[in-house]
Amino acid sequence: MKRFLIIALILVILSFIMGLAFYPILPEDVPSHWNVRGEVDGYLPKFWGAFLFPIVTVGLFLLFALIPHIDPKKTNIEKMEKYYGGIVVLTMGFLFYIYILTIVWALGARIGMNIMIMPAMGILFYALGAIMHNLKSNWFVGIRTPWTLSSESVWKKTHALGGKVFKISGILAVASILFGNYALFVFIVPLLIGVGYTFVYSYLEYQKEARK
Numbered sequence: 001m002k003r004f005l006i007i008a009l010i011l012v013i014l015s016f017i018m019g020l021a022f023y024p025i026l027p028e029d030v031p032s033h034w035n036v037r038g039e040v041d042g043y044l045p046k047f048w049g050a051f052l053f054p055i056v057t058v059g060l061f062l063l064f065a066l067i068p069h070i071d072p073k074k075t076n077i078e079k080m081e082k083y084y085g086g087i088v089v090l091t092m093g094f095l096f097y098i099y100i101l102t103i104v105w106a107l108g109a110r111i112g113m114n115i116m117i118m119p120a121m122g123i124l125f126y127a128l129g130a131i132m133h134n135l136k137s138n139w140f141v142g143i144r145t146p147w148t149l150s151s152e153s154v155w156k157k158t159h160a161l162g163g164k165v166f167k168i169s170g171i172l173a174v175a176s177i178l179f180g181n182y183a184l185f186v187f188i189v190p191l192l193i194g195v196g197y198t199f200v201y202s203y204l205e206y207q208k209e210a211r212k
Helices: 002-025 046-070 074-079 081-106 113-132 152-211
Strands: 029-034 040-045
Touching: 002 046, 002 081, 029 046, 029 081, 040 046, 046 074, 046 081, 074 081, 081 113, 113 152
Parallel strands: none
Antiparallel strands: 029 040
């Protein structure tokens, strides 16, 4: 676990170094949000534009480090250490990538945010999907419904399905760059449908098990 947390900590430190290095040349208003067409529609003051992401990642890092110690099922997290660590590194790496894109845009490079973000989103979701069926029951990561937390078999079945949903969503995220302004919808709509179906599936599987 320590090696994954070390990687995550390095990313946090690098984000602060970036913020400090580029702060003097950042504009007074730093873009913070883009619409579905890849156009900036939100800004932050210079300080927050430079350091909000790093500050958020500190909180997230601390949470990731704390979870293995406070989860009521922490023995399960110990058993899936490398998969939990994979989630930590993937999440922190994705956020660091978004931070880099934000700084690059603020410095004047008018990159296509949808084109840059969606493939990374695809990699993130596909990798999480590959990890998902290896997750053991716990209270913090995975598909945590009342029914998956109440039954080991329902947890396993639901995560097997959820893994497929995430992998398909990852593929759609990469393919969505072909759809221009509709890229986000091509990714989000099927994902929401898949997540909703997975939620219902966990309930139905639990009811089926209860009837037996």
